[in-house]
Ligand code: AMP
């Protein structure tokens with residue numbers, strides 16, 4: 001598949017498409033086998049197949065009476081009860097067939113016998129001795145799930161490349177799988193840059209800042225299915241920066257934070273250019289995160305490693321990971337590609353912004369039941385992690401609109 005050759009500053013959508021295209025070109029990874037429970041949030045490496053029909057028999061979804069629907073088109077109708085079937089009933093206790101005028105008492109999860117095509121809920125019946133009076137008609141198929149209606153034996157229950165959720169793991173369990181093949185976690189190098197950045201166990205001087213980005217990124221990497229490899233902090237000095245970048249390029253993906261803005265000491269792009277990196281974009285028209293850089297570096301085709309230069313402001317780092325690094329990491333983790341989708345929520349109070357950038361602003365989605373509303377968290381800009389920590393979503397503001405009235409529906413990206 002041809003990969004778009006773009007560079008410079010792109011719109012958000014174009015930048016995202018460039019990343020998606022490169023992500024789709026990544027090849028599958030090594031696999032390992034893990035216990036069913038440990039497979040939670042991992043990515044499935046081979047499809048899980050149904051080892052039998054689901055359900056394996058026509059299953060009653062109610063407690064009641066299995067009947068021939070044509071016997072109860074006119075109600076009340078009286079039928080002869082010829083037996084009782086509970087869930088898990090041994091086959092020899094199940095009547096071979098229900099004949100006209102007959103019914104069988106049946107429980108939820110029990111097999112509906114031949115001849116019967118519907119189940120009347122027990123609430124609409126009254127049994128006296130061996131006769132039951134049916135008060136309401138049922139249509140054919142009501143309260144019965146036909147054999148194999150959910151899945152046929154041998155069909156795919158969970159696709160390869162899916163992240164294993166509760167429902168996927170339930171399906172694997174129902175197919176008797178105690179272990180699952182999953183992709184190995186990709187190793188993601190994290191390199192922080194900045195003369196002012198100090199490790200969290202150091203006492204910062206008056207103008208120094210503790211390294212928080214390596215930690216937020218590590219959490220995002222773990223949540224996406226990668227293994228973070230922390231390379232530490234590079235000074236804003238080309239030689240050390242270069243050797244640390246070279247080290248980072250040995251991983252499956254390199255994430256750098258800081259040093260990609262326009263300042264005199266923002267050296268990341270310069271050093272990457274010296275290393276003959278290809279740049280796919282060197283900025284996106286977004287806020288926070290405008291200076292984000294995406295590219296690839298390495299001597300041979302095989303040894304080429306993708307990298308992101310994420311802006312150092314902590315919220316920019318988090319947001320640009322979500323928007324751009326995540327799809328690459330997901331692909332390295334073996335996940336099938338998926339599109340970024342926003343959901344809509346009603347705005348609680350008016351928003352005014354300047355036009356020109358697509359904005360992802362920290363916000364709180366609150367309210368109850370169908371009455372949810374979203375509002376911006378007051379913040380001091382893209383360095384304000386404290387505000388972002390209070391947020392549970394980002395409001396997505398398109399670049400061309402200035403005012404959003406209270407009550408309007410706006411797109412949001414959940415955190
Ligand atoms: P930069 O992108 O290098 O211009 O940095 C932008 C802002 O983010 C500056 O205020 C930096 O001090 C801050 N910053 C950069 N890296 C980190 C980090 N690892 N942890 C916390 N803040 C950072």
Ligand code: MG
Nearest residue numbers: 193194258259
């Ligand atoms: Mg810096």
